[in-house]
Amino acid sequence: MASSTRRLDQLAASVSSSAAILGEYLESRNLPQPSVNVGGLAGYSGLPPDISTARRSLQESVLELAYLASGPQEYMIRYTTEYVGITALRWIYHFRIFEHVPLDGVVSYKELAKLAGQDERTLKRIVRRAILNRFFIEPRPGYIAHTSSTALLLKDSDVRDMVGLMIEEGFDSSTRYSEAYEKWGPSNSATETAFQLAFQTDLKYFDWLEQRPENLRRFGGMMKAHGTNESYSSENFVKVFNWSLIGEGKVVDIGGGLGHMSIAIAKEFPNIKFVVQDFPDTAKQGAERCSEELRDRISFEGYDFFNPQPVEGADIYMLKAVLHDHPDPDVEKIIRNTVTAMRPGSRILIIDGVLPEPGAMHPVEERAVRSLDLQMGMFFNAGERDPEQWCSVIANSDPRLKVKSINRVPGNVSSGIEVVFEP
Numbered sequence: 535m536a537s538s539t540r541r542l543d544q545l546a547a548s549v550s551s552s553a554a555i556l557g558e559y560l561e562s563r564n565l566p567q568p569s570v571n572v573g574g575l576a577g578y579s580g581l582p583p584d585i586s587t588a589r590r591s592l593q594e595s596v597l598e599l600a601y602l603a604s605g606p607q608e609y610m611i612r613y614t615t616e617y618v619g620i621t622a623l624r625w626i627y628h629f630r631i632f633e634h635v636p637l638d639g640v641v642s643y644k645e646l647a648k649l650a651g652q653d654e655r656t657l658k659r660i661v662r663r664a665i666l667n668r669f670f671i672e673p674r675p676g677y678i679a680h681t682s683s684t685a686l687l688l689k690d691s692d693v694r695d696m697v698g699l700m701i702e703e704g705f706d707s708s709t710r711y712s713e714a715y716e717k718w719g720p721s722n723s724a725t726e727t728a729f730q731l732a733f734q735t736d737l738k739y740f741d742w743l744e745q746r747p748e749n750l751r752r753f754g755g756m757m758k759a760h761g762t763n764e765s766y767s768s769e770n771f772v773k774v775f776n777w778s779l780i781g782e783g784k785v786v787d788i789g790g791g792l793g794h795m796s797i798a799i800a801k802e803f804p805n806i807k808f809v810v811q812d813f814p815d816t817a818k819q820g821a822e823r824c825s826e827e828l829r830d831r832i833s834f835e836g837y838d839f840f841n842p843q844p845v846e847g848a849d850i851y852m853l854k855a856v857l858h859d860h861p862d863p864d865v866e867k868i869i870r871n872t873v874t875a876m877r878p879g880s881r882i883l884i885i886d887g888v889l890p891e892p893g894a895m896h897p898v899e900e901r902a903v904r905s906l907d908l909q910m911g912m913f914f915n916a917g918e919r920d921p922e923q924w925c926s927v928i929a930n931s932d933p934r935l936k937v938k939s940i941n942r943v944p945g946n947v948s949s950g951i952e953v954v955f956e957p
């Protein structure tokens with residue numbers, strides 16, 4: 535049979551073949567099939583590259599198919615009213631509705647409203663809209679149950695933190711982005727952002743977080759949840775650098791949060807030692823959460839990277855998901871503060887998004903890196919950088935620094951930028 539030239543048919547065929555590849559792989563590994571219901575596959579991790587590619591093409595073909603099946607006008611109506619879906623999820627998060635739905639059964643709206651202490655009619659209109667985004671299901675009229683995603687809200691505090699931060703701090707900031715630009719233009723200041731307008735503060739985002747222990751804790755959970763997603767996974771990021779090069783060396787994980795990246799490297803390279811640096815409260819949390827067997831190799835310390843680096847002569851100074859939070863002048867300060875502690879041959883390893891030429895990355899990953907770029911714009915007037923912008927900000931920081939390689943593992947959103955100190 536001649537292959538169809540109709541785009542709808544091509545996409546449908548691509549969906550069908552990619553879905554078969556993915557489903558057969560899961561079956562061959564005795565893994566559960568993905569399902570909207572509780573009890574399906576929990577998530578994707580460690581997929582071989584060809585299976586990962588099939589999953590990505592499935593996601594992208596489905597999106598284009600939905601676009602074509604909607605037509606441009608209906609597509610725009612649906613797209614521009616999707617904020618309602620966020621509003622519904624935010625209400626569910628805010629009033630902790632998911633906590634009162636059993637994981638292995640159903641609850642009536644009446645009972646749920648009573649348990650959550652909320653108005654039944656409001657609850658029903660919110661949940662029935664959320665159901666259309668696969669948050670909860672109504673298996674029989676008047677009774678609701680968890681889906682695999684709302685079950686995660688209940689079971690996984692890090693995912694809950696990620697959702698909360700995105701739909702509160704993230705969403706509110708996003709609504710003020712145009713106004714912030716109108717007021718300050720393409721500013722290089724981290725105190726002239728959409729975030730400051732949305733939250734009516736003069737503080738930089740991280741200083742604001744420092745004053746709010748619950749928000750700071752939630753930020754740590756959000757980063758941890760990201761670190762377990764295939765595209766942002768710390769385990770995949772380990773592969774951006776040949777760690778065996780440093781033998782029994784020392785890594786300083788600057789702005790390392792709760793230490794997820796150091797932990798992932800430490801598990802694979804048992805001879806490397808780590809110092810994870812962050813704000814004192816975050817460092818304290820990291821130390822408390824660090825497992826017993828890694829404590830002799832990973833230490834946590836409070837350090838503000840706008841001061842000179844106290845740990846001298848380490849092999850690697852790692853900055854993962856740190857520099858994209860800062861406009862160029864601040865990045866230059868952070869790098870200069872690091873150089874003061876480096877010895878010849880020491881490296882800075884930056885792990886961050888590197889903006890691709892349009893179309894050079896798979897669209898699923900390109901969307902993720904461009905979304906991150908805009909998010910960093912909303913919170914910090916910072917963002918991801920393209921290779922040229924990275925090289926220029928590094929050279930402006932200190933001409934003795936040489937960019938040796940930029941390496942991305944396919945499937946990852948971020949790349950490793952290896953910079954050597956050659957005085």
Ligand SMILES: C[S@@+](CC[C@H](N)C(=O)[O-])C[C@H]1O[C@@H](n2cnc3c(N)ncnc32)[C@H](O)[C@@H]1O
Nearest residue numbers: 740757789790791812813837838839840854855
């Ligand atoms: C986006 S998070 C990345 C955390 C970690 N590197 C990771 O990838 O999971 C940025 C981190 O930088 C820390 N940070 C922000 N400003 C800092 C400063 N002035 N000194 C030290 N750490 C800071 C934040 O507390 C946060 O943990």
